[in-house]
Amino acid sequence: MKKIKRVHVKPKVAAIFKVVGFILVCLLGIFIYYRIQIHDLKVLGYSEEASNAILFSKNKRNVMEYGENKTLNAAFESEAFKQEYLNNYAKIKYVDHEHLIDNIHRLLKVGYSNNDINIILAHGTDESVREFAKRDRVRYLDDFFSYDFAKLENYDRYVAYSDETGEDELETILHVNLDIDKPDYEYSHVVSKFSLDMLVNKHHNLTEDFAPNDLTTISKEYTDEDDLQCSRLALNAYMELYKAATQEGYSLVINSAYRSYQDQVELTQTYLDAYGQNYVDKYVAKPGFSEHQTGLAFDIGSRNSRVFENSKEFAWMKDNAYKYGFIYRFDERYEDLTEFRKEPWHYRYVGKEIAKYVYEHNNMSLEEYYVLFLEK
Numbered sequence: 001m002k003k004i005k006r007v008h009v010k011p012k013v014a015a016i017f018k019v020v021g022f023i024l025v026c027l028l029g030i031f032i033y034y035r036i037q038i039h040d041l042k043v044l045g046y047s048e049e050a051s052n053a054i055l056f057s058k059n060k061r062n063v064m065e066y067g068e069n070k071t072l073n074a075a076f077e078s079e080a081f082k083q084e085y086l087n088n089y090a091k092i093k094y095v096d097h098e099h100l101i102d103n104i105h106r107l108l109k110v111g112y113s114n115n116d117i118n119i120i121l122a123h124g125t126d127e128s129v130r131e132f133a134k135r136d137r138v139r140y141l142d143d144f145f146s147y148d149f150a151k152l153e154n155y156d157r158y159v160a161y162s163d164e165t166g167e168d169e170l171e172t173i174l175h176v177n178l179d180i181d182k183p184d185y186e187y188s189h190v191v192s193k194f195s196l197d198m199l200v201n202k203h204h205n206l207t208e209d210f211a212p213n214d215l216t217t218i219s220k221e222y223t224d225e226d227d228l229q230c231s232r233l234a235l236n237a238y239m240e241l242y243k244a245a246t247q248e249g250y251s252l253v254i255n256s257a258y259r260s261y262q263d264q265v266e267l268t269q270t271y272l273d274a275y276g277q278n279y280v281d282k283y284v285a286k287p288g289f290s291e292h293q294t295g296l297a298f299d300i301g302s303r304n305s306r307v308f309e310n311s312k313e314f315a316w317m318k319d320n321a322y323k324y325g326f327i328y329r330f331d332e333r334y335e336d337l338t339e340f341r342k343e344p345w346h347y348r349y350v351g352k353e354i355a356k357y358v359y360e361h362n363n364m365s366l367e368e369y370y371v372l373f374l375e376k
């Protein structure tokens with residue numbers, strides 16, 4: 001008979017196993033409990049990093065009461081987190097700024113309320129908020145920043161411009177955002193990319209070598225000029241417009257379209273010789289600052305009338321051009337924004353969507369449209 005060999009575990013070792021087992025079970029329990037806590041926070045949209053910080057700072061109950069909150073999430077992710085500002089974080093709307101939490105602290109220290117900070121953040125960039133937080137508290141935030149398109153970095157210019165001109169807030173913002181408070185031509189943004197919504201005026205200029213990438217010659221059916229060119233996109237739209245106008249008995253002609261930088265140099269010289277510097281300064285766009293260089297602008301005439309403004313074609317264009325993507329560009333109502341006097345003959349192709357919007361909003365200027373929707 002074989003002897004069954006029994007392994008005897010020494011009592012001491014058995015006790016150690018028990019203790020270790022117990023500790024492991026406890027640790028597992030703690031771990032599971034901890035993961036459940038984290039899970040609760042993650043369900044509310046908090047990141048792993050933020051959730052950990054929330055648990056370790058014993059803020060879970062507070063956070064659960066606030067619920068989902070991206071600013072709180074950012075605060076807990078940040079090393080700058082301050083317990084005393086918990087309530088502020090929760091009431092300040094999140095914006096995607098790198099130094100959001102730092103900037104909030106600075107603004108709170110300057111004495112701004114949560115509501116003020118919401119206004120400041122909504123109108124500023126990370127950088128401009130940082131700069132703004134360095135100055136003493138500004139008292140009249142609501143005046144300018146009730147408009148979405150007011151920019152924090154322009155605050156001082158808004159104040160100066162409205163003091164100087166007496167313009168209301170809206171007009172002030174429009175003028176300053178368009179840099180009209182600065183000298184024409186001297187202060188200008190360079191526009192290098194061709195697009196239907198590009199803005200070219202006395203503060204937005206094209207480089208010498210800019211030309212639309214789809215230049216095409218306009219057939220003599222539409223113009224009496226030789227070798228007149230424009231953007232193919234604009235021409236296609238114009239052909240549609242022309243067809244409709246012709247069918248309804250109107251007789252249009254294109255007198256000018258694309259003009260290169262060099263063309264504008266020569267044109268300026270011609271006017272200079274004929275009418276002098278004052279005239280040129282007032283009425284002729286400097287090279288690079290003419291919308292004609294985009295290839296999207298047309299000077300339209302009537303074959304029935306020498307003065308376009310008095311023609312039935314002019315009346316038709318004003319009410320129909322938008323259907324084909326063209327806008328009436330230089331109205332006397334907003335000469336202060338375009339900085340060009342009235343030009344009844346000048347139309348600009350912007351595409352149907354923008355043209356329709358502009359037409360339906362009292363034929364607003366392209367400058368105003370730019371400030372409302374295009375400005376970055």
Ligand SMILES: [Zn+2]
Pocket residue numbers: 256292297298299343345346347
């Ligand atoms: Zn023109």
